[in-house]
Amino acid sequence: MNNFDELPPLRKFTVSGQVQVRRARTVEQIQRARKDGHDYLVKRAMIGDRSSSDYVVSEVLIFMMRDTKKHNNRRMFDKYFWILSQRVQRSFRWRNLGGAPTSDLDQLRMEEMVMDKLNMLISKDMEGYDERLDYYEVSFDQALMCDRQDAWRSVMGKAKRHVSMTNSDDDERLTSEVNVALTDMAKDAFDENEKRNYLLRCLAAIKELPDKEREVMMYSLREIPDESTDPSVPSISSILKCTPKTVRSRRKSAQTKMKVLLGEED
């Protein structure tokens, strides 16, 4: 690496105490962008096809936007800001794990929360340096997903849940499909796409459950064991501070309701 290639390190630390680092692809693209100049980069940034070799990842745009501070180049800052705003706007088309907001107004509020949050970080970074913006230089899309999840949770809260089913314990067994999807995702019984779609359906059903049952099912979905004697292995009972028996009882109740929600009751 020569001096031209050297990039200022990020400043935000990971939770394990290491400084965050940019991905290799980002570094390569920044080096290319520095050689090609702002105007050519802005042209390339208009390419929306992520599979194109000329596609500019958003992490690079964040870096270049921040870099305009050095030369007080407001004109270029505004161009990068505009392109990034458009990309954030486009990301609202991505599916949301919790489902779509229940009204246009909620959708609007969610979008504006995400945009305002990022803009606030950009604005503070312009005044000096805001380490929180480093996350977007590491992985813009993933940082944005984190924001979307927060906004969804904030806007929708628990209002969407409306459980009206009774707690039947007639049938303790899950159907074979639910069993596979919820408790043994390592098995390759579904093809990936089918499994993913089924999981999304299961998740939508889980979201409808009462809190305590929902928690158990969410952890089960991630294959967290009910109990563990190994301190390096998390368990549902330790996280929820309850006995393994309680975990099983809540799961049993949840499974009965889920069968109804998924239209799979006997």
Next chain:
Amino acid sequence: MSNEQTREDVLRSFSVEEDQSKATLDAYLVQYPQFAMDLVELSLELELLGVPSSDSDDDIEVSPIDTSQVKAALSGENAKGIAKKLGFPRTVVAGFRDRTFAPETLPQSLVRRTASAASIGKAQLLAYLCMPTSIPTGLSMKAAGKPEEMEKTSFADFVASLDLDEAQKARLYDGGYNNGSD
């Protein structure tokens, strides 16, 4: 790992982990059980709802916007009408017209409501605001030669410089969610 991290630090740090395997999730769950549900939900979001491998760029406005149209929508009688409709001082509308504000400092809801009241698109207004600032109309009449580019102002600083009461400030920042989108 320190256990004194904030929820935001933990979730953000997890979200940008290159290795999103169960082992990584387990390590976070053991270390931060207080954020366990947030972490599990985020891990599912990241795994199941990966970003599209290919984006259409249909929505990016690559063609130059008609600045005169946006400017006209924010000027004269239109400006008066916008200020009245939204309950803002006219100087705020003039700030939009003159591209005084640094766009990243503007509340999104304010951009939306102003665009709606001016009968222009929000994206169109944002694109206009992202162009260089010109000398305000009144001053440019007196200026000789080519107008110079001016520094943009933080919206918060601009509001602080106005003599507004709390209700007026609230109207600027209020999302307008309870009384329609404009």
